[in-house]
Each structure stands twice: as structure tokens, then as C-alpha cells.
Amino acid sequence: MIVQRSGPSxxxxxxxxxxxxxxxxxxxxxxxxxxxxxxxxDSKDSSSPILTTTPEAWCHLLTLTAP
Structure with a gap:
């Protein structure tokens, strides 16, 4: 995962x-x-740092947090 202070375009x-x-x-x-x-x-602060990850890692995170 990458944290970017100045957001990607x-x-x-x-x-x-x-x-x-x-x-x-x-x-x-x-x-x-x-x-x-x-x-x-963060939806409340669009100027906050942006986390960037691979689609595979994102899908894995969603399966871990699914109800």
C-alpha cells in the first residue's frame, strides 16, 4: 500500500x-x-492523504471485512 500526501491525478x-x-x-x-x-x-476531507493499493489487495480487504 502507498500513502500519497499529494494525491494522484x-x-x-x-x-x-x-x-x-x-x-x-x-x-x-x-x-x-x-x-x-x-x-x-476520507470522504469528510478530500485533501487528506490518499491510500493507493492494488485491486487484488482491495478485494482481499473487502472479503475480510464483509458482514
Missing amino acids: VPESAWFKSSYSGSQGGECVEVAVASGAVHIR
Whole structure:
């Protein structure tokens, strides 16, 4: 996983809120899928650092956290 202080050039329109994020605020993430990468950021602060991982690692994380 890579943490980038200055975000990759991901168009703002590519970001979507995770279905695991609730509507009451709190812990919310946004995800942008690009060729060969998945970018993750805090939905409440789009200027925060962006985590970048491989699609395979992202899928693995989702299977670990699935209800």
C-alpha cells in the first residue's frame, strides 16, 4: 500500500462513497478505481492523504471485512 500526501491525478468525478459508509457521518471513505490501482480517501476531507493499493489487495480487504 502507498500513502500519497499529494494525491494522484484522479478526476473528482471518479470518487464514490463506500457502501459501508453510513449516513450519520463518522467513519466514511471514498474510493476511486483506476487502471491497476484502487485509491481510498476520507470522504469528510478530500485533501487528506490518499491510500493507493492494488485491486487484488482491495478485494482481499473487502472479503475480510464483509458482514
